[in-house]
Amino acid sequence: MIPAEAGIQNATAQRNNDVEKGSMMKFERNILCIGAGYVGGPTMAMIAYKCPQYRVTVVDINPERIRQWNSSNLPIFEPGLEEVVLACREKNLFFSTDIEKGIKEAEIIFVSVNTPTKSFGAGAGMAADLQYWEKTARQIRDCAESPKIVVEKSTLPVKTSLAMERILSGENDRVYFDVLSNPEFLAEGTAIKDLENPDRVLIGSHETKRALKAREVLVEIYSNWVDREKIITTNLWSSELSKLAANAFLAQRISSINAISALCEKTDADIGEVATAIGMDSRVGDKFLRASVGFGGSCFKKDILNLVYLCRYYGLNEVADYWEGVVRINDYQKDRFVLNMLNAMFNTLAGKRICLFGFAFKANTGDTRESPGIFIARELVEEQAELVITDPEALENARVDLKDIEQHITYLDDPYEAAEGSHAIAVLTEWELYRDLDYERIYQSMMKPAFIFDGRNILDHRRLFAMGFNVFPIGKAPLTHF
Numbered sequence: 323m324i325p326a327e328a329g330i331q332n333a334t335a336q337r338n339n340d341v342e343k344g345s346m347m348k349f350e351r352n353i354l355c356i357g358a359g360y361v362g363g364p365t366m367a368m369i370a371y372k373c374p375q376y377r378v379t380v381v382d383i384n385p386e387r388i389r390q391w392n393s394s395n396l397p398i399f400e401p402g403l404e405e406v407v408l409a410c411r412e413k414n415l416f417f418s419t420d421i422e423k424g425i426k427e428a429e430i431i432f433v434s435v436n437t438p439t440k441s442f443g444a445g446a447g448m449a450a451d452l453q454y455w456e457k458t459a460r461q462i463r464d465c466a467e468s469p470k471i472v473v474e475k476s477t478l479p480v481k482t483s484l485a486m487e488r489i490l491s492g493e494n495d496r497v498y499f500d501v502l503s504n505p506e507f508l509a510e511g512t513a514i515k516d517l518e519n520p521d522r523v524l525i526g527s528h529e530t531k532r533a534l535k536a537r538e539v540l541v542e543i544y545s546n547w548v549d550r551e552k553i554i555t556t557n558l559w560s561s562e563l564s565k566l567a568a569n570a571f572l573a574q575r576i577s578s579i580n581a582i583s584a585l586c587e588k589t590d591a592d593i594g595e596v597a598t599a600i601g602m603d604s605r606v607g608d609k610f611l612r613a614s615v616g617f618g619g620s621c622f623k624k625d626i627l628n629l630v631y632l633c634r635y636y637g638l639n640e641v642a643d644y645w646e647g648v649v650r651i652n653d654y655q656k657d658r659f660v661l662n663m664l665n666a667m668f669n670t671l672a673g674k675r676i677c678l679f680g681f682a683f684k685a686n687t688g689d690t691r692e693s694p695g696i697f698i699a700r701e702l703v704e705e706q707a708e709l710v711i712t713d714p715e716a717l718e719n720a721r722v723d724l725k726d727i728e729q730h731i732t733y734l735d736d737p738y739e740a741a742e743g744s745h746a747i748a749v750l751t752e753w754e755l756y757r758d759l760d761y762e763r764i765y766q767s768m769m770k771p772a773f774i775f776d777g778r779n780i781l782d783h784r785r786l787f788a789m790g791f792n793v794f795p796i797g798k799a800p801l802t803h804f
C-alpha cells in the first residue's frame with residue numbers, strides 16, 4: 323500500500339465522524355468546480371476530504387462523466403482516489419450537471435475546464451484553445467446573482483485572468499467578481515499523494531485590498547491541510563507563467579536526458595551510469611533523469627507549445643526556438659525508437675506480430691493523451707505490423723485512440739497471452755507488473771529470434787539476453803545474439 327493510501331485509510335474513520343457532525347451543521351463555505359476531469363475531480367475530492375466543513379460541488383457539461391463520478395466505476399484511475407471520493411461523496415462532495423444552480427449557490431468557483439492546443443485558425447497547433455474556458459466565464463457572468471471568487475485552475479496563457487476579468491465585468495454590474503490564479507501541479511499517477519502533500523500551492527492575485535481578501539479565503543482553504551510556508555502568493559501573471567514554465571522545465575529535463583541517450587547508443591556509454599553521475603551533482607538532482615521512449619500526457623507538449631506561441635507573440639523568437647527544441651527532441655526520440663525496431667528486425671516489420679507492453683503515457687494512470695504509444699502504434703501499423711496491445715488500465719482509451727486502425731490491433735488484458743506468438747515486445751509504459759513477469763515463459767511462447775525493446779529501461783537486460791532475447795534498451799548498447 324502506498325503511504326498516501328495508508329494515511330488516507332487511517333484518517334477516514336476520524337473524518338467520517340467529522341462529516342456526520344458536519345452534516346448536522348450548516349456548511350461554512352460553498353465551493354463549486356466547473357470541469358470534472360483529471361484535475362477537477364481529484365482536487366475537489368481532496369478539498370472535500372480535508373474540509374468536512376465545506377460543501378464542494380463538481381459540475382460538468384458531460385453527463386456521462388458525471389454519471390461515472392457518481393457510480394462505483396470512477397471515470398479516471400488514480401491510486402487512492404476511490405477511497406477519498408467514497409469517504410465524502412453525498413456527504414460534502416457532490417457531482418452534478420446543473421451548472422447554473424452550482425454557480426448561483428457557490429461563493430468560490432474553481433474553473434478546471436480543458437484548454438487543449440488550438441487545432442484551427444490563427445495559432446493552430448500552438449496556441450491554447452480557450453473556447454471552453456471563455457464559455458465558462460460567460461456562463462458564470464450570466465448566472466451569478468451574488469459576489470464570487472473565481473479561481474483559474476486550468477493552465478492558461480499569461481494574462482488570461484485579465485480577459486476573464488473583462489468578460490466577468492461586462493454586462494453584469496450587479497455582481498462583483500474577484501479572479502485568482504491557482505494553477506494545479508499534480509502529476510497523474512500520483513495525484514492523490516501530490517494533492518495531500520503538495521510541494522507548494524501557488525496563488526496569484528492583484529494587490530488591491532479586495533483582491534488580497536479574496537486571496538486570503540483561498541489560502542485559508544488550503545491551510546486546512548497544507549503548511550502555510552508551502553502556500554506561495556504572487557501577482558497574477560507570475561502565477562500563470564509559473565505553471566507553463568514549470569512544465570517546460572520538467573519536459574526539458576526529459577528531453578535533455580533523452581538527447582544524451584541517443585549519443586550513448588552511438589558511443590557505448592550507458593545512459594543509466596551517465597544519469598547517476600549527473601544526478602549526484604546537488605545542483606542538478608537525481609529526479610526526472612530517466613531516459614525513455616519520450617514524454618506524453620495532456621500537458622507537457624501543449625503547455626510548451628503555448629509558451630512558444632506566447633514568446634513569438636512578444637517577439638522573443640530565440641526564446642521560442644529554445645523551448646520548441648524540447649518538443650522536437652521528444653518527437654525525435656519516439657521516431658528513433660520505431661526506426662531502431664525496424665533496423666533491428668532486418669528492416670521489415672510487414673506481417674510481424676508486435677506486442678506493446680503498456681499504452682498509458684505513464685504508469686499508474688489509464689490516461690493515454692499524447693501517449694508515445696499512440697505515435698508508435700501508428701508507425702508500426704504503417705510498416706504493416708500486426709499489433710497486440712496490453713495495459714492494466716488504458717485499453718479502453720487505447721481502443722478510442724486507435725479506432726481508425728483497429729483492424730490491425732488486438733487488445734488483451736493478459737501480458738502472457740499478448741506476447742504469445744509475437745516477434746517482438748516493446749515496453750512503452752513503466753508499469754511495475756512488467757518487471758516481474760516470467761520472461762522464460764514469455765520467451766518460450768514467442769517467435770524466434772525474439773526481440774525486446776525496453777522503452778523505459780525497467781527490465782533486467784542481461785538476464786533477458788541470457789534467456790535468448792535480443793535486447794534493445796534506451797541509451798545502452800543492445801545485447802544481441804547475432
Ligand SMILES: NC(=O)c1ccc[n+]([C@@H]2O[C@H](COP(=O)([O-])OP(=O)(O)OC[C@H]3O[C@@H](n4cnc5c(N)ncnc54)[C@H](O)[C@@H]3O)[C@@H](O)[C@H]2O)c1
Nearest residue numbers: 357358359360361382383384434435436437454476477506
Ligand atoms: N491532467 C493533468 O495532469 C493536469 C495537471 C495540471 C493542470 N492541468 C490543467 O487543468 C486543466 C484541465 O485538465 P484535465 O486534464 O482535467 O482536463 P479534462 O479534459 O480531463 O477535463 C476537463 C473537463 O471540463 C469539462 N468542460 C469543458 N467545458 C466545460 C464547460 N463549459 N462547462 C462545464 N464543464 C466543461 C469537460 O467536459 C471535461 O470533463 C487543463 O487546463 C490542464 O492543462 C492538467
